[in-house]
Amino acid sequence: MFQPFLQHLEKELFSRFDLSSRPIDPELEFQISQRGKNPAMIESWCYQCPQFRKIRYTYINAGETAQIFNSVLYPSYEYDLPLLGVDLLAFGKKKILVVLDFQPLFRDEDYLEKYIEPIAPIRAKYNELAQDLEMKFYDANQYFSPYLLFAKTDAETVVNRLFPAYQEYLQLYWQLLEQAEPKTDSASIERITKAQKDYDQYSAERDPASGLFRSYFGSEWAEEFVHNFLFEDSVPVA
Numbered sequence: 001m002f003q004p005f006l007q008h009l010e011k012e013l014f015s016r017f018d019l020s021s022r023p024i025d026p027e028l029e030f031q032i033s034q035r036g037k038n039p040a041m042i043e044s045w046c047y048q049c050p051q052f053r054k055i056r057y058t059y060i061n062a063g064e065t066a067q068i069f070n071s072v073l074y075p076s077y078e079y080d081l082p083l084l085g086v087d088l089l090a091f092g093k094k095k096i097l098v099v100l101d102f103q104p105l106f107r108d109e110d111y112l113e114k115y116i117e118p119i120a121p122i123r124a125k126y127n128e129l130a131q132d133l134e135m136k137f138y139d140a141n142q143y144f145s146p147y148l149l150f151a152k153t154d155a156e157t158v159v160n161r162l163f164p165a166y167q168e169y170l171q172l173y174w175q176l177l178e179q180a181e182p183k184t185d186s187a188s189i190e191r192i193t194k195a196q197k198d199y200d201q202y203s204a205e206r207d208p209a210s211g212l213f214r215s216y217f218g219s220e221w222a223e224e225f226v227h228n229f230l231f232e233d234s235v236p237v238a
């Protein structure tokens with residue numbers, strides 16, 4: 001269901017950036033679970049390049065039961081650019097939840113004007129994908145922008161509306177990256193570093209997927225996956 005999103009991201013990344021592989025612990029890179037009624041496969045990829053210190057994406061394929069594509073792009077610490085966050089989930093044909101955002105690291109007006117306002121014209125074309133749903137796990141004002149796409153939708157809308165929206169969001173993200181001036185002063189770099197680490201800690205603590213990982217792959221694997229791959233700058237809290 002979301003394979004075209006993965007393929008589009010890969011095509012974009014490989015054509016635009018000089019990627020090198022960022023090795024993943026083989027235990028975490030690929031797993032198959034036989035626990036559910038359908039076998040569930042989870043596979044992840046991770047890269048880096050001068051502009052991005054970490055590019056990761058994960059695909060969960062449990063056939064009809066679940067199809068999930070999740071990705072985060074972490075810019076290098078010289079760039080205060082938002083993180084690109086993608087979380088597309090289909091549980092059967094009926095329950096499809098999609099989230100796509102430029103996840104802001106800071107919330108001051110200059111920052112929002114520079115990195116978030118440019119989304120407005122694209123976001124305005126896709127009203128049906130921005131449903132103002134309530135967030136149960138996350139705080140919408142923490143690492144989400146006012147122009148996130150967040151919708152409960154159907155397979156047809158995924159193909160006809162979400163895919164073009166995704167392409168436009170990515171296009172804009174590359175453009176903002178190109179225009180961004182890498183910081184050189186250590187105070188800025190430290191501030192960005194801290195903000196990205198805080199994002200990992202916050203996200204690891206609230207990840208709504210933890211239960212899903214535990215049920216498919218066991219709690220030990222789930223813990224490792226969250227803290228040593230997805231959000232590796234997080235530390236487990238008791």
Ligand code: BLA
Pocket residue numbers: 058060068070071072084085086087089097099100101134135136137138139150207208209212230
């Ligand atoms: C919700 N994301 C969810 C849910 C799951 C995942 C299972 C709950 C769906 C439900 O309500 O039934 C799945 N999250 C994952 C998976 C991974 C993960 C598979 O981290 C890792 C492989 N989530 C992100 C990113 C964004 C994001 C990058 O990981 C940003 C675009 C958003 N996911 C997001 C939001 C919700 C969600 C906003 C709704 C949560 C809420 O209601 O608070």
